[in-house]
Amino acid sequence: MALERCLRCGARAASVCSAVEDADSLAILAHHAHGMVVEAGQCFIDEEEPARFFFNVTAGTAKLFKLLPDGRRQIIGFAGVGAFLGLTAAEHHAFGAEAVERMELCRFDRKALTGFIHECPEFEHRLLVETTREIGILQAQVLLLGRKTARERLATFLVQRQELAHGSDVVRLPMTRTDIADHLGLTIETVSRTFGALRKAGLIVLPDPHSVKILDGAALRAIAFGEND
């Protein structure tokens, strides 16, 4: 039954759902959950679209983006396992979402879940913690885009990715160079050149375009935090 799926969910520990502990409430939550798969490159939230669903990422990675009429794109962030998407102050989404790699999602009807949230203070509390954390991440991104150089931006990105990988030396980058560029407010060429510069400086190795081996994490962090050029 549905409840079992939630209990066995690999993303449960990382997600807001872990706030729901008692079996009755979890049964209700499970009842509203609809599992789905999204293939790489597929869009599952359209910017400006009415916000009908919430999504919980249970596998894979998504890119969240905003577009300008002439096609310029800014990737607001990447959503990995445990991310909760679709909360919005307005009645429509303020950004689009597209799978970077094959994803598994848990979809909730927005109206139904909104009612459930109101009756489950622990869930709402956990959401508040998550939105607060998200604000901190976005503020850091604002600093990056407003005041950091290309080199500092890429170093920051790599440090963040390494933290997501629990400090492992080898970091996987499921997104393309274009995605990284649109995330860091740069062009694909500048991203590529800056990767090359970090490699030449002996800070990283690039076995292939979708993974990085970090040789000198301390130096990378120093660059990221603006402690030297």
Place this chain on the structure above:
Amino acid sequence: MALERCLRCGARAASVCSAVEDADSLAILAHHAHGMVVEAGQCFIDEEEPARFFFNVTAGTAKLFKLLPDGRRQIIGFAGVGAFLGLTAAEHHAFGAEAVERMELCRFDRKALTGFIHECPEFEHRLLVETTREIGILQAQVLLLGRKTARERLATFLVQRQELAHGSDVVRLPMTRTDIADHLGLTIETVSRTFGALRKAGLIVLPDPHSVKILDGAALRAIAFGEND
């Protein structure tokens, strides 16, 4: 008594406090509130400082900023009447706050208010709405910093300021050119030149450095949203 002060508070309608409606809860909230005045230029939150207090802005405007070790500054946003400051996922503040003009604040002890919030679901719900709104604002700022030109950034800023002024043609800018530059990821010279360019184009008039009269709001919005050059 304290309750009366909350009930008569001019910022109440605009703030999260309006979520607390019943008298008993409001009395508890009022009991934790400590009114204070901060003069222009004074700092009331230091970056990295342990987060001991929440603040509710009841008058004036603050700038919220992050610094890099070499002095580069990014203004994350401006906090006006009704803004609730100090929510953080970590135990210390991730940004500093300084009064742009004389301010009045309502200060709450973080631990005490956190306890209150847990017992007042309406308050927590309202905080979630506000943090969600804040996320939307920050995402728009990320788009601005990552992908907009200087002209588009300043136009966006003026449009936002006009909305805060309820659409009035004459918009007050309490902050300095340096503050605007640090908010838009530009230099003071570029801000000044871009103001000049918008003035020459007949879109705005600058009676003095701290106010703008908007002559062609539609054109300004078109520039802001990237619908033309």
Place this chain on the structure above:
DNA sequence: CGCTGTCTTGAGAGTCCTCAACCGTGGTGG
């Protein structure tokens, strides 16, 4: 084997930054 898509690398251009001078206002004090 050619096609497609992604990434890399190079050369030149452009937007914005840096450095610098100048202007206007307000406050201070001789």
Place this chain on the structure above:
DNA sequence: CCACCACGGTTGAGGACTCTCAAGACAGCG
């Protein structure tokens, strides 16, 4: 009363970082 200074803002000239345009390398795939 006015010289002087501090501060914020404006304007100009030159430079730099990143972008644009372009070509080439490489892997995957029909």
